[in-house]
Amino acid sequence: MTARRILVTSALPYANGHIHLGHLVEYIQTDIWVRFQKLRGNRCIYICADDTHGTAIMIRARQEGRSEDAMIADMREAHLRDFSAFDVAFDNYGSTHSEYNRQVCHEVWTSLRAAGLVIEKNVTQLFDPKAKTFLADRFVKGTCPKCQAPDQYGDNCDKCGSTYSPADLINPVSTLSGATPELRSAKHLFVEIEKLHDWLTEWTQSGLHLQDEVANYLKGHFLGEPLRDWDVSRPAPYFGFEIPDSPGDYWYVWFDAPIGYIGSTAEWCAKNGEKLDDWWRPGTAPAEIHHFIGKDITYFHTLFWPAMLKTAGLNLPERVHIHGFLTVDGEKMSKTKGTFVQASTYLKHLDPSWLRYYYATKLGSRLDDLDLNLEEFATKVNSDLVGKVVNLASRTARFVEAVGLSSTYPDDGGLFREAAAQADSIAAAYEGCDFNGAMRQIMALADRANKYVDEQAPWTLRKDPARAADVQNACTVTLNLFRQIAVYLAPVLPRLATQASQLLQQPITRWEDSQTPLVGTSVTRFEHLMKRVELAQVQAMIEDGKQTAPETTAEAAAVPSTPWNDGPEQIAAEPLVAEHCTIDDFVKVDLRVARVVAANEVVGADKLLQLTLSLGGEGTRNVFAGIKSAYKPEDLVGRLVILCANLAPRKMKFGISEGMVLAAGAGGKEIFLLNPDSGAKPGHRVH
């Protein structure tokens, strides 16, 4: 078998947000596949980079008052920290904002020009005069022209579902600066991808490069009609690379992002004395390129990207592996539910190996969505990894610490040989990205091994000194079966492979290590290999996720900060209560809308006003409120307030207070009574 040369990529994470569990589906999937290829002895490099360009990065850097370079440097560090904690091992992790990438962009661009595919057209877009930038649809909000719903994004209305152009919005506002955008026209550069239509049809439909459902999707959606020209430039200001033959214009982020795969490879080549052309030019023995991406970016990777590569005379992907989205407990990840868990949050509570294994058991070759069911996560990890796999070692290793493994491999009824014979079938599952099938096969092996231990019962044999050899033999078999499983699982659980290597004093480096049992070697002192998942830890992570959730997109950061300038002082003065209250706790407090029918100074009181409140109908409440420093009695009469109506009555120096009026603020002049929006009536309960 000649070793294949394989170049593998994951999609480039955007330098605008942290890595979360959804991202990790892809990086773990790719990393498993790469580790598998390496274990098999193939020449395989795993290439990735940060995707650093675009409006969102530019805006966010501005808001943080620092350069884009400083911002993307920080984010890169955070990304790398997360990846390495999850054992995602890149051969090179570059940046689209590198000279390597600029160089490749130039080359591809030159080819596109030379092929006559680039044309100019004017594009009219909303422009923010204050932020001095053109606005993508999602950076504009206004009133829906169809149904008048306020606060809708520039492209469609989520109230009535209609779609429109941002220019049609009533009272449009830039979410970046709060300014009113104006229409402006600017020159853009387009790639006439339609000229490659026939070739793309053939390439996508050939059945080798894409999953069937993806090929069908493209056929029905894009390839069934003329392909629209692709807008690949943005006018300044834009954080990116300026187009050399079109000063003032920058390549759109989606132009240089996939090229980042090549740019990052170039960086790796420079560091390792390799030639870029050996990997990206179709030579006599071309490298296989494999892209792993999520289904949301199918379009870019299956139409534009191949078109660019083809035009530039570069190597086309052997296969684009497309996966689905992550859901948690059957629902979309949600910040409020705490299921939008960042990688760093996960790491505070749980072991990364657990997630690698769980994802492996759920990943198939199709682009189905993957559900992280938290309860299943715990039971699966516990019963498979701790109960079956690790348990093999922990129930036998101690018995042979002193004597080591038998000097010849004992009769095990063919267990090891049969499991070794399954290597090809397991390898085929890995190769085809059917990790879930691979895990099933491997766990069946672990079941058989546990049954063997049970039948041999070395703990019983051990009581009879005459049978010491039998104990050693039973443990030799079990530990070899364990090691064999550790080899098969090595792409998924590199740490377990290392631990098994240490325990049995023999490194696991190749897939073939599964084929020959170890004999006559010593066994080190046994240490626990893996802890169980406690459901409480999982819940703690979800709670934590609720706290750490926000801060991801420039959009989210932009909306509150610019128009309102809300600072953190208030919440810092009185931090949020960490402990939750239940809905039952909440309904114990009976809050009511009340009318102030009379208000008076209290003689002898420094802070109090005496209020007479009506909840409608007969009767009134007498309430003393400590708001004298901020309100005059005459200003209060007639207005509505919110009253805690079932607060226990309290006898005060000046009389009995029958409730409490709700107000916010630090005290002194800073007291702000709550009042309901107009329409509320005295007696209404606050829910």
Add this chain to the structure above:
RNA sequence: GGCAAGGUAGCUCAGUCGGUUAGAGCACAGGCUUCAUAAGCCUGGGGUCGCGGGUUCGAGUCCCGCCCUUGCUACCA
């Protein structure tokens, strides 16, 4: 609305070219065991394979219709 994928045990899923009595793991019930961080082994209950028709000696599997779920799409990309 259009396109795609799916609907199999309580849950997550496998089921090849149509072929005996439809499978696995988890969960559940009972038993055994007590080496292993409450781990392990055995046994068992549990299914109208979404619904209706058709082809066939034979359909979870192929064909037609319908219902439902999810995703994509509907302006842009």
